[in-house]
Amino acid sequence: MNVDGKAYRTIWLREDGRTVEIIDQTRLPHEFVTVVLRTLDDAVHAIRSMQVRGAPLIGVTAAYGVCLALGVDESDESFNAAYDALLASRPTAINLRWALGTMRGALSGAAGDDRVAVAYETAARIADDDVASCKAIGEHGAELFAGLARDKKEQKGAEPLNILTHCNAGWLATVDYGTALAPVYTAFDAGLALHVWVDETRPRNQGASLTAWELGQHGVPHTVIADNAGGHLMQHGRVDVCITGSDRTTSAGDVCNKIGTYLKALAAQDNGVPFYVALPHSTIDWCLSDGIADIPIEEREAREVTHISGLGEDGSVITVQVTPEGSPAANVAFDVTPARLVTGLITERGVADASAEGLVALYPERAE
Amino acid sequence: MNVDGKAYRTIWLREDGRTVEIIDQTRLPHEFVTVVLRTLDDAVHAIRSMQVRGAPLIGVTAAYGVCLALGVDESDESFNAAYDALLASRPTAINLRWALGTMRGALSGAAGDDRVAVAYETAARIADDDVASCKAIGEHGAELFAGLARDKKEQKGAEPLNILTHCNAGWLATVDYGTALAPVYTAFDAGLALHVWVDETRPRNQGASLTAWELGQHGVPHTVIADNAGGHLMQHGRVDVCITGSDRTTSAGDVCNKIGTYLKALAAQDNGVPFYVALPHSTIDWCLSDGIADIPIEEREAREVTHISGLGEDGSVITVQVTPEGSPAANVAFDVTPARLVTGLITERGVADASAEGLVALYPERAE
Numbered sequence: 001m002n003v004d005g006k007a008y009r010t011i012w013l014r015e016d017g018r019t020v021e022i023i024d025q026t027r028l029p030h031e032f033v034t035v036v037l038r039t040l041d042d043a044v045h046a047i048r049s050m051q052v053r054g055a056p057l058i059g060v061t062a063a064y065g066v067c068l069a070l071g072v073d074e075s076d077e078s079f080n081a082a083y084d085a086l087l088a089s090r091p092t093a094i095n096l097r098w099a100l101g102t103m104r105g106a107l108s109g110a111a112g113d114d115r116v117a118v119a120y121e122t123a124a125r126i127a128d129d130d131v132a133s134c135k136a137i138g139e140h141g142a143e144l145f146a147g148l149a150r151d152k153k154e155q156k157g158a159e160p161l162n163i164l165t166h167c168n169a170g171w172l173a174t175v176d177y178g179t180a181l182a183p184v185y186t187a188f189d190a191g192l193a194l195h196v197w198v199d200e201t202r203p204r205n206q207g208a209s210l211t212a213w214e215l216g217q218h219g220v221p222h223t224v225i226a227d228n229a230g231g232h233l234m235q236h237g238r239v240d241v242c243i244t245g246s247d248r249t250t251s252a253g254d255v256c257n258k259i260g261t262y263l264k265a266l267a268a269q270d271n272g273v274p275f276y277v278a279l280p281h282s283t284i285d286w287c288l289s290d291g292i293a294d295i296p297i298e299e300r301e302a303r304e305v306t307h308i309s310g311l312g313e314d315g316s317v318i319t320v321q322v323t324p325e326g327s328p329a330a331n332v333a334f335d336v337t338p339a340r341l342v343t344g345l346i347t348e349r350g351v352a353d354a355s356a357e358g359l360v361a362l363y364p365e366r367a368e
Numbered sequence: 369m370n371v372d373g374k375a376y377r378t379i380w381l382r383e384d385g386r387t388v389e390i391i392d393q394t395r396l397p398h399e400f401v402t403v404v405l406r407t408l409d410d411a412v413h414a415i416r417s418m419q420v421r422g423a424p425l426i427g428v429t430a431a432y433g434v435c436l437a438l439g440v441d442e443s444d445e446s447f448n449a450a451y452d453a454l455l456a457s458r459p460t461a462i463n464l465r466w467a468l469g470t471m472r473g474a475l476s477g478a479a480g481d482d483r484v485a486v487a488y489e490t491a492a493r494i495a496d497d498d499v500a501s502c503k504a505i506g507e508h509g510a511e512l513f514a515g516l517a518r519d520k521k522e523q524k525g526a527e528p529l530n531i532l533t534h535c536n537a538g539w540l541a542t543v544d545y546g547t548a549l550a551p552v553y554t555a556f557d558a559g560l561a562l563h564v565w566v567d568e569t570r571p572r573n574q575g576a577s578l579t580a581w582e583l584g585q586h587g588v589p590h591t592v593i594a595d596n597a598g599g600h601l602m603q604h605g606r607v608d609v610c611i612t613g614s615d616r617t618t619s620a621g622d623v624c625n626k627i628g629t630y631l632k633a634l635a636a637q638d639n640g641v642p643f644y645v646a647l648p649h650s651t652i653d654w655c656l657s658d659g660i661a662d663i664p665i666e667e668r669e670a671r672e673v674t675h676i677s678g679l680g681e682d683g684s685v686i687t688v689q690v691t692p693e694g695s696p697a698a699n700v701a702f703d704v705t706p707a708r709l710v711t712g713l714i715t716e717r718g719v720a721d722a723s724a725e726g727l728v729a730l731y732p733e734r735a736e
Contacts (some may be wrong), residue, residue: 231628252702259594
């Protein structure tokens with residue numbers, strides 16, 4: 001997608017064919033800065049510190065992290081150490097495990113210098129596949145939005161379709177296009193009148209900072225709201241559809257996504273608003289069924305709750321403390337939305353019911 | 369309640385018997401500053417700018433605003449102008465109308481210089497009545513907490529009772545004691561082991577700033593969480609009871625409170641967690657039944673969403689912008705929680721079912 005009119009991906013191989021460059025998302029929306037990853041440690045740091053975030057992008061960054069490790073030492077020991085370090089960098093996103101497993105599979109037959117070349121080829125393929133998946137999600141979701149807009153036009157006249165999203169599942173969360181925002185971009189580019197309610201998404205404000213920024217760069221009408229506001233908007237008919245991404249989806253259709261997603265799904269159900277989740281197949285964890293019982297939920301440092309960064313009056317980025325001295329804080333990063341609250345899962349293959357049957361119907365190769 | 373060991377109310381008549389002093393709540397938790405209200409305009413500004421907030425405290429401040437106006441000009445015209453200006457200062461809280469109506473009733477029989485004396489006596493009585501109401505709410509609610517703690521001890525052992533609250537309905541929202549927090553203080557002072565999850569409460573952060581501050585000053589164990597986190601905590605059995613205040617309660621038991629309350633009530637219902645609302649009778653609007661359709665909801669300026677104030681590293685309070693330049697924001701201040709999601713209403717007379725029958729049983733004088 002475009003930044004100031006120039007096309008970018010969120011991660012790319014540099015001209016040296018070895019080092020990798022990313023957009024440092026901790027600096028957005030106030031500063032657009034790219035960072036070069038030269039070592040495995042750089043990749044682990046980029047994931048852990050959330051310079052890159054979003055399940056699909058984390059997976060691709062981990063794949064390139066393996067490449068950087070093998071570039072120094074192509075042994076199995078080196079691969080295993082990289083695998084472990086990268087897997088531990090974020091505990092919830094399943095793409096991380098998926099991408100690392102894909103790297104392991106590709107490398108298992110390769111030896112010597114070949115291993116490094118195979119690693120880079122595989123990482124590039126994972127990145128390109130993610131772009132293709134997101135593009136397909138955009139097409140399936142846009143079709144769905146067009147149908148909702150037609151229904152709304154018949155019932156209420158020609159207002160724009162009001163879409164609510166939580167966190168950032170836009171192109172910044174992937175390599176390009178996004179998951180939840182891919183249908184928004186596709187529908188918008190096709191001329192559908194739409195408007196996006198952007199949940200701020202405390203504590204890290206990925207909505208207020210990243211989603212608002214990328215929608216703004218693309219010219220999509222949007223309004224930032226506090227995470228608390230969505231229920232009221234739905235009670236008053238001001239939301240036509242909710243769409244979010246997923247960090248891990250169970251085989252039964254439970255969705256683990258940014259903390260607070262569950263609350264919006266409850267409000268959507270209470271008000272008859274459809275609630276869709278957009279995800280590439282790589283976020284499906286076929287080994288897990290019960291999301292609430294079985295998905296490990298990352299707890300992050302309290303400082304993300306007690307402190308907020310933003311643009312000061314002098315134009316510099318400043319961090320301020322919002323809580324009183326001595327008040328502790330807890331910071332759970334994800335929650336699980338049970339499948340019963342999800343209207344449908346939008347994948348690169350189409351829209352599935354949020355159920356074991358629905359997912360297996362789209363992915364018959366997974367039927368036991 | 370105590371601030372640094374010294375007892376305070378949130379509003380008090382000064383020694384001159386004419387001007388009024390308040391705690392400037394916009395400066396908390398980082399600075400403890402009091403402000404003198406000398407004129408009607410000062411009172412209107414204090415309410416509008418949220419130097420005072422919380423339905424009960426808004427009502428008392430409005431009552432004193434009338435006194436300040438009559439001190440200059442005791443005519444009916446002066447009263448009516450004050451009434452209108454104060455009523456318009458915050459559109460949602462019903463206490464404002466209730467307090468102003470009480471002032472009008474008291475003044476209707478008084479003439480000349482007497483009017484000013486009657487006004488001050490009435491305002492003082494409204495303040496003292498609020499303190500008595502809050503104290504009684506504390507006793508009724510603490511009894512209820514003790515019962516929940518006994519049940520928990522029998523079922524799970526001796527863990528503390530985990531209470532989740534949204535926004536600030538503590539002593540800072542009233543004249544003293546608080547509404548939702550009155551049972552917390554009463555139970556804590558009686559030795560009950562408890563812990564409070566404090567919702568940050570974006571966009572104005574009354575939880576992170578005011579509730580955390582007053583609980584900390586009183587020594588009550590608490591943890592600040594993002595508004596997004598409560599659903600996850602309830603899914604995992606980490607919340608035993610929710611309790612909030614109310615800015616306006618309909619005769620049918622619908623509760624209008626800080627934006628986001630509805631989302632917590634949905635999560636409580638979905639997880640079998642009791643959801644109580646604490647309120648003095650003055651927040652009951654006996655003229656309204658359907659809260660969602662009929663309660664006017666205040667929309668405040670976008671800047672409260674796009675900007676956040678906090679303590680900078682140099683110890684000064686700084687405001688930073690969290691959204692990208694050019695992204696609009698919307699700021700709805702309240703939402704309505706339908707009575708069907710409310711386990712009970714804790715008033716100064718006891719605990720009522722959240723229904724027309726429940727409320728009339730406690731307030732039989734309101735039966736038609």
